[in-house]
Amino acid sequence: MYKATFPGRFKSLAEISEFVSRAINEIGFDETTAYMILVAVDEACTNIIEHAYGGEGQGDIQCSCDVTEDLVKITLRDRGEPFDPTTVPEPDFSVPLQELNCRGAGLVLIQKIMDETNFESTPDGENVLTMIKRK
Amino acid sequence: MYKATFPGRFKSLAEISEFVSRAINEIGFDETTAYMILVAVDEACTNIIEHAYGGEGQGDIQCSCDVTEDLVKITLRDRGEPFDPTTVPEPDFSVPLQELNCRGAGLVLIQKIMDETNFESTPDGENVLTMIKRK
Amino acid sequence: MDISTKQFRRCDLVKAEGRIDSNTAPEVRDAFEAITEDGRFRIVFDMSEVTFISSVGVWVLLETQKTCKRYNRGDLVIANVNEKIQHTLDLAGLLTFFRIYDDVLEAVGSF
Amino acid sequence: MDISTKQFRRCDLVKAEGRIDSNTAPEVRDAFEAITEDGRFRIVFDMSEVTFISSVGVWVLLETQKTCKRYNRGDLVIANVNEKIQHTLDLAGLLTFFRIYDDVLEAVGSF
Numbered sequence: 001m002y003k004a005t006f007p008g009r010f011k012s013l014a015e016i017s018e019f020v021s022r023a024i025n026e027i028g029f030d031e032t033t034a035y036m037i038l039v040a041v042d043e044a045c046t047n048i049i050e051h052a053y054g055g056e057g058q059g060d061i062q063c064s065c066d067v068t069e070d071l072v073k074i075t076l077r078d079r080g081e082p083f084d085p086t087t088v089p090e091p092d093f094s095v096p097l098q099e100l101n102c103r104g105a106g107l108v109l110i111q112k113i114m115d116e117t118n119f120e121s122t123p124d125g126e127n128v129l130t131m132i133k134r135k
Numbered sequence: 136m137y138k139a140t141f142p143g144r145f146k147s148l149a150e151i152s153e154f155v156s157r158a159i160n161e162i163g164f165d166e167t168t169a170y171m172i173l174v175a176v177d178e179a180c181t182n183i184i185e186h187a188y189g190g191e192g193q194g195d196i197q198c199s200c201d202v203t204e205d206l207v208k209i210t211l212r213d214r215g216e217p218f219d220p221t222t223v224p225e226p227d228f229s230v231p232l233q234e235l236n237c238r239g240a241g242l243v244l245i246q247k248i249m250d251e252t253n254f255e256s257t258p259d260g261e262n263v264l265t266m267i268k269r270k
Numbered sequence: 271m272d273i274s275t276k277q278f279r280r281c282d283l284v285k286a287e288g289r290i291d292s293n294t295a296p297e298v299r300d301a302f303e304a305i306t307e308d309g310r311f312r313i314v315f316d317m318s319e320v321t322f323i324s325s326v327g328v329w330v331l332l333e334t335q336k337t338c339k340r341y342n343r344g345d346l347v348i349a350n351v352n353e354k355i356q357h358t359l360d361l362a363g364l365l366t367f368f369r370i371y372d373d374v375l376e377a378v379g380s381f
Numbered sequence: 382m383d384i385s386t387k388q389f390r391r392c393d394l395v396k397a398e399g400r401i402d403s404n405t406a407p408e409v410r411d412a413f414e415a416i417t418e419d420g421r422f423r424i425v426f427d428m429s430e431v432t433f434i435s436s437v438g439v440w441v442l443l444e445t446q447k448t449c450k451r452y453n454r455g456d457l458v459i460a461n462v463n464e465k466i467q468h469t470l471d472l473a474g475l476l477t478f479f480r481i482y483d484d485v486l487e488a489v490g491s492f
């Protein structure tokens with residue numbers, strides 16, 4: 001069980017990436033899968049800073065990685081705004097370039113990369129995002 | 136004393152170059168000087184084939200290299216037309232590109248590269264070009 | 271992050287090194303804007319030394335691409351995109367917005 | 382001798398490997414002529430793998446240069462010329478007829 005807390009700043013993203021990378025190292029994902037997990041984590045943490053906290057320096061991100069023989073479970077906790085991802089419509093990128101609205105790929109990537117994702121806002125004001133990737 | 140005879144064909148130029156390169160190797164010229172000597176030899180042999188013999192396959196080129204501690208003397212012999220290089224005017228390359236007459240750099244290069252060059256046509260029909268390069 | 275740019279006759283080459291995430295994407299945007307605000311819209315982005323890109327980085331590329339392609343005045347093409355980054359663009363559904371070249375020479379030569 | 386050519390949008394790249402002497406110069410000339418006879422006159426000659434060039438080889442370059450520059454329609458530029466070859470061109474008094482670039486990318490980017 002790997003667990004660490006990072007300040008909710010964009011500078012933390014590289015450190016979180018390092019941290020998760022070390023944690024998932026032992027499970028032996030192929031290079032591309034390991035990389036894609038880091039993309040998902042980066043997207044989720046960016047969203048916490050940008051959307052849950054509404055900006056940098058408003059609170060921490062707690063990250064834990066549960067590694068078993070054939071899967072990793074990554075949990076991200078923050079104390080920002082609660083959020084229900086099911087309310088976010090899927091973006092449509094199959095439009096001409098000039099009509100492209102340049103946002104909204106983060107949740108798409110998280111969902112496509114991870115095998116399971118679950119978002120919960122607890123009564124005591126904690127948001128818990130759990131993401132599982134199987135080998 | 137290195138000595139070898141080559142058919143007067145353009146294909147021989149690479150072999151003559153190899154031969155001279157081996158001969159001058161032991162005297163320890165710096166890389167650029169060693170290379171420039173090969174340029175001079177190539178120019179001289181090209182002239183023998185092209186001008187003395189008037190084309191390929193008309194006769195041989197005999198090449199000998201005399202290596203002493205501080206100089207190499209390269210002698211090229213052919214049995215083509217006799218020739219007096221002092222009759223050849225120096226070409227003028229300081230003209231606009233479109234007026235450039237694309238020939239006549241061979242003798243210029245030989246003279247600038249070598250320390251001494253001497254051309255003799257012997258009474259028995261042999262042309263002997265001697266070129267000396269000092270260390 | 272390390273970003274270098276080089277101006278050729280027909281296009282500009284931008285090379286970034288390292289991670290392009292929310293932290294560093296603004297620097298990449300600045301590098302592109304320095305070119306487009308100068309009125310040049312043909313850009314080659316050399317990704318050979320980019321180790322990571324998040325969607326925020328991809329959006330910088332796409333905002334630049336919009337600027338470049340507007341009025342048909344140019345194009346942002348990418349060179350040396352590794353498989354992982356290519357896969358990211360593909361998963362996001364954004365790969366089709368870029369011309370991708372195997373190397374910088376091909377990319378510069380395409381303009 | 383090994384000669385490869387590659388057509389870019391604004392120029393053609395020719396790369397020769399080995400010795401350019403009286404024996405092989407005609408092959409180099411053929412490679413250039415294939416391009417100029419096709420009506421393209423912007424050429425980059427990559428000399429990184431050329432180990433030797435005699436005056437006959439230099440004349441092939443200069444004949445091609447004449448063709449390229451006629452009517453201001455193009456240029457033959459050289460990339461990756463080693464010191465020895467540069468010295469040869471210089472000694473012959475023919476160096477000034479060429480634009481020389483440190484690498485192929487710079488040369489292609491110059492068109």
Ligand SMILES: Nc1ncnc2c1ncn2[C@@H]1O[C@H](COP(=O)(O)OP(=O)(O)O)[C@@H](O)[C@H]1O
Nearest residue numbers: 047048051052082083088103104105106107108
């Ligand atoms: N952790 C979060 N807290 C609150 N809102 C969020 C969170 N994550 C995502 N969102 C909302 O979902 C939208 C889509 O997120 P995403 O796909 O990451 O794209 P982007 O962040 O580029 O808008 C965001 O614009 C935001 O409104």
Ligand SMILES: Nc1ncnc2c1ncn2[C@@H]1O[C@H](COP(=O)(O)OP(=O)(O)O)[C@@H](O)[C@H]1O
Nearest residue numbers: 182183186187217218223238239240241242243
């Ligand atoms: N070995 C030779 N035998 C006869 N004529 C020669 C010989 N070498 C040179 N020449 C004459 O001198 C001229 C200049 O020679 P050179 O400088 O090598 O240029 P190029 O061979 O390109 O004309 C030649 O055109 C030729 O007329």
